């Protein structure tokens with residue numbers, strides 16, 4: 168379904184999670200190209216990306232278990248078969264990003280990678296999965312990220328960067344791509360920029376360390392330096408991806424825009440500084 172025909176999303180992320188799990192058809196969107204051999208296969212609320220390599224498909228994030236059938240359907244609509252999925256990369260341990268791992272692994276046998284830090288945190292604090300009672304199938308990662316060694320499948324190579332704060336092991340992804348003229352550009356996906364887990368209320372209520380705020384700020388300052396031309400949102404609304412979809416035209420990729428990344432990161436730096444200053 169075209170995203171323009173969908174009902175508006177609730178403003179509260181908890182309501183979005185409930186809607187997306189209980190009525191996934193209300194967030195279903197058709198897959199679309201965001202970079203050469205790279206597609207958006209998430210839904211109207213939470214992102215997921217499919218990369219084609221010479222040795223099969225890579226999926227970055229999985230959306231949630233009740234809506235993972237939409238990911239399968241997107242893979243099919245793009246002309247692939249789920250059996251081609253070889254590797255699943257997880258951005259962070261919240262349900263909206265890894266809730267679909269188990270059914271995808273069961274159907275495809277794909278290997279799963281995530282950060283060692285978020286795997287440990289998920290074991291230690293399963294309450295922080297934040298699945299609000301929705302179904303979750305457990306899984307075990309096949310490997311952990313090493314930021315000094317890119318994740319490689321066939322001819323695709325993805326650089327990981329540990330960017331903690333939103334969770335202890337939030338991981339961002341970077342990979343080479345091309346613009347409409349065929350010039351090399353960098354694709355970047357931040358692993359999770361939500362500051363909701365960093366407010367006084369949240370940290371207190373969930374018994375989490377206040378040091379996460381400094382981790383978040385340090386990570387954002389590091390991310391700020393990345394020369395990203397194509398920004399992939401872990402949630403599409405963070406970089407208005409569903410608005411940009413309507414500008415897709417032959418020979419024109421509206422997601423190539425070097426202004427988006429610094430704007431996103433600067434906005435988040437301002438938000439965390441406000442929280443740290445006690446003004447939010």
Ligand SMILES: [Zn+2]
Pocket residue numbers: 259261333359361
């Ligand atoms: Zn999250």
